[in-house]
Amino acid sequence: MAFVGIDLGTTTSEIAIYEDSGPRIVKDSRGDEIVDSYFGFDPKTKNPIVGSRVRAMFQSDPELAVGEVKRQMGDDVELQVGDQTYTPPEISAHILRHLKQSAEEQLDEDVDRCVITVPANFPDPARRATQQAGEIAGMKVARIINEPTAAALAYGHAEGIEEEHVMVYDLGGGTFDVSIVEYMGDVLDILASSGDPDLGGKDFDAALLEHVADRFEDEHGIAIEADSSNYYRLLFACEEAKKELSFNKRTSVTIPFFTVKDGQPINLDVELRRSTFEEMIGPMIDRTEQAMEKALSDADLGPSDIDRVILVGGSTRIPYVKQLVERVMNQKALSHIDPDKAVALGAAAQTAIVDGTSEQIVMDVAPLSFGTSVMENAAGAVRAGRYSEIIPTNGKVLRPHQEEYSTVMEDQEIIDFRVYQRDSLSDANQAEIEGEPNEKEGFTLVGRKEIDVPAGPAGQKVLTTYVYNPDGMIDITVEFPATGEKHTFQAHAGLDEAQIAASKKKLDDAWKQSEHLEKVEALIEAAERELADGSVPAEKEERLRSMMDDLKRALAANDESRIDTLEEEITDLLFELDF
Structure with missing residues (x-):
C-alpha cells in the first residue's frame, strides 16, 4: 500500500511519493505532473473527468464543469454540475480520486493513505472539509499540513538546511501564506504564520x-x-x-x-x-507586505534575522511579487524548487515523518486565534456578550490553552457555547472585545454547541480547554470542576458518517462506470487493430464488425446489460484469433 502527499490547490493539484532517494512528483494518467483542479463530465459519455480537459470545457460546455472550489471548502453550499449538485468536498474528492487512481497506475500498488496540504490560514471548517474529501475519495487522511510548512520540508530535504531562519512566501492560485521557520537540525520549528485565504x-x-x-x-x-x-x-x-x-x-x-x-x-x-x-494588481500584492511584517513581529525577528527567503506558488513568478519581497526583506528571494511542486514534495516528506522513517520533528502553529463569547452578570442584570480569546495568534499545535469562566445565573440550565475564529490580520488585537464578535471585526463563528449545566448557584466554575490537534483543527473540552462533568467536542464536525458514506458511494458509482467505459473503449481499440492488420478470417471479420457496431450502439444508448454481453463475446472472439 502506498502513502502519498497531495497539494490540493485552488487552480492546480499535484501528488508525490517519498522514496529512498527522497520525494518525487507522480504523473497522472495523461502524463501531467501538474493537474488542473477542475471536475466535470464528458459531454459524450457523461462520465467524470478531471484536469485540463475539463478546464477546456468551460469554453464549450461550462454547465458540465466546475473548478477552483478551494475557497468554498467548509461553506454550506451546493454547486450544479450537469444535472447533479455537489458540495465542495465532493468536488475536491473527485480531484483527489483522479490523483489517487493515477498514482496507483504509475506505482502499480494501491494508495490507501495520504497527507493533504492546506493554506496555513485555512479555517477549521475548511480543514475538516478537506479531511473529509480525502475520506470520500477512498483514502485515510493521516495528516493535514500547512502549505508553507510542507514547502519548508521540501527545501530542508533538497538543500540540507541545518541552522537557519527562513521566510516561506507562498502565493498560489487562490491563497497567500507567509511563515517564519527555524531549522534546528532534525527539528523544524514554525515560529509564526500569517496570510490571506482570499488572495491569489x-x-x-x-x-x-x-x-x-x-x-x-x-x-x-x-x-x-x-x-x-x-x-x-x-x-x-x-x-x-x-x-x-x-x-x-x-x-x-x-x-x-x-x-x-x-x-x-x-x-x-x-x-x-x-x-x-x-x-x-499592485494594491493586492502590496497587502502581502502587512502579512510579512506581522509574521516577523510574531516571531520576534526582523528582516536582517532571516537567512533566506523562499518563494512558493505559481504567482511568485510575477516580477512585481519578487521585487516586493526582495525590497521588504532586503535580500534575494529564491525559487530553486519549482514553485508549483514544492508543496506536494513537502507533503510527501511529511509521509515519512508520519510513518517514522524520518527522524525529523515538525513543531507547527496555526495563525488564527480562537476564543468564545461570554456573558456578564452586572448588578443582577445579564449584559450582552463579549469575545474572550483562548488561543492566541500562532498558538502551537498540541499545546493546551485554558481559560476559567463561571455560570451567570442560579440553576442555569445550558451554556450556548460558541467557538470563534479571529483573522490573523484582524485589527482587533486585544484579548477581550466588548459586544458579540462579528465578521466586520475579523471574526467567524466556526462552531456552536449547547452544553447542559449541573444544577447549582450562579458562579459555578467552567474550565474551558482548546487544543490545536496535529491537523490544525480545534479540539475543545468544557469541564465543571465541582462535579467532574466533561464535554469534549470539535469546533466544526462537518459531515457525519452517513453523509460521508453517501458521498463516497456517489463518487464510487460514477468512477466505476467511467473505469468500465475505459475498459470497453480499450477493447474496441484492440478489435480495430486486429481488423486493420488484415489477418482476421473473412467469416470472423464480418462477425466482429457486427458485434462492434452493436457495442457502439449499446454504449450510445447506455444499455448496460447489452454492453456486458457484447464485451464478453468480443473478448472471447479476440482470444480465439490470438490462437
Whole structure:
C-alpha cells in the first residue's frame, strides 16, 4: 500500500511519493505532473473527468464543469454540475480520486493513505472539509499540513538546511501564506504564520479580464456576459497573458472571431503592458507586505534575522511579487524548487515523518486565534456578550490553552457555547472585545454547541480547554470542576458518517462506470487493430464488425446489460484469433 502527499490547490493539484532517494512528483494518467483542479463530465459519455480537459470545457460546455472550489471548502453550499449538485468536498474528492487512481497506475500498488496540504490560514471548517474529501475519495487522511510548512520540508530535504531562519512566501492560485521557520537540525520549528485565504492568481486574472473586457466594450459596444462561453475564453486568454507578462514587457490578448455584431465576426485584440498590469494588481500584492511584517513581529525577528527567503506558488513568478519581497526583506528571494511542486514534495516528506522513517520533528502553529463569547452578570442584570480569546495568534499545535469562566445565573440550565475564529490580520488585537464578535471585526463563528449545566448557584466554575490537534483543527473540552462533568467536542464536525458514506458511494458509482467505459473503449481499440492488420478470417471479420457496431450502439444508448454481453463475446472472439 502506498502513502502519498497531495497539494490540493485552488487552480492546480499535484501528488508525490517519498522514496529512498527522497520525494518525487507522480504523473497522472495523461502524463501531467501538474493537474488542473477542475471536475466535470464528458459531454459524450457523461462520465467524470478531471484536469485540463475539463478546464477546456468551460469554453464549450461550462454547465458540465466546475473548478477552483478551494475557497468554498467548509461553506454550506451546493454547486450544479450537469444535472447533479455537489458540495465542495465532493468536488475536491473527485480531484483527489483522479490523483489517487493515477498514482496507483504509475506505482502499480494501491494508495490507501495520504497527507493533504492546506493554506496555513485555512479555517477549521475548511480543514475538516478537506479531511473529509480525502475520506470520500477512498483514502485515510493521516495528516493535514500547512502549505508553507510542507514547502519548508521540501527545501530542508533538497538543500540540507541545518541552522537557519527562513521566510516561506507562498502565493498560489487562490491563497497567500507567509511563515517564519527555524531549522534546528532534525527539528523544524514554525515560529509564526500569517496570510490571506482570499488572495491569489485568480484575483489577478479577474482584474486583467475586467480591464480587457472594458477595453473591448469601449471599442465595440459589446458587453461580455458573466459565466458565458466567451467569458471563459477571455478569462483563460487573460491567464495566459499574465504568464507572458512575467517574461515579456508587453503582450496581447487575441481571440479571433470572438463574437458577432450585425452579422459580422468581431475579433478581440487588446495590447497589454507589464506596467499596466502591475498598476492593476499592485494594491493586492502590496497587502502581502502587512502579512510579512506581522509574521516577523510574531516571531520576534526582523528582516536582517532571516537567512533566506523562499518563494512558493505559481504567482511568485510575477516580477512585481519578487521585487516586493526582495525590497521588504532586503535580500534575494529564491525559487530553486519549482514553485508549483514544492508543496506536494513537502507533503510527501511529511509521509515519512508520519510513518517514522524520518527522524525529523515538525513543531507547527496555526495563525488564527480562537476564543468564545461570554456573558456578564452586572448588578443582577445579564449584559450582552463579549469575545474572550483562548488561543492566541500562532498558538502551537498540541499545546493546551485554558481559560476559567463561571455560570451567570442560579440553576442555569445550558451554556450556548460558541467557538470563534479571529483573522490573523484582524485589527482587533486585544484579548477581550466588548459586544458579540462579528465578521466586520475579523471574526467567524466556526462552531456552536449547547452544553447542559449541573444544577447549582450562579458562579459555578467552567474550565474551558482548546487544543490545536496535529491537523490544525480545534479540539475543545468544557469541564465543571465541582462535579467532574466533561464535554469534549470539535469546533466544526462537518459531515457525519452517513453523509460521508453517501458521498463516497456517489463518487464510487460514477468512477466505476467511467473505469468500465475505459475498459470497453480499450477493447474496441484492440478489435480495430486486429481488423486493420488484415489477418482476421473473412467469416470472423464480418462477425466482429457486427458485434462492434452493436457495442457502439449499446454504449450510445447506455444499455448496460447489452454492453456486458457484447464485451464478453468480443473478448472471447479476440482470444480465439490470438490462437
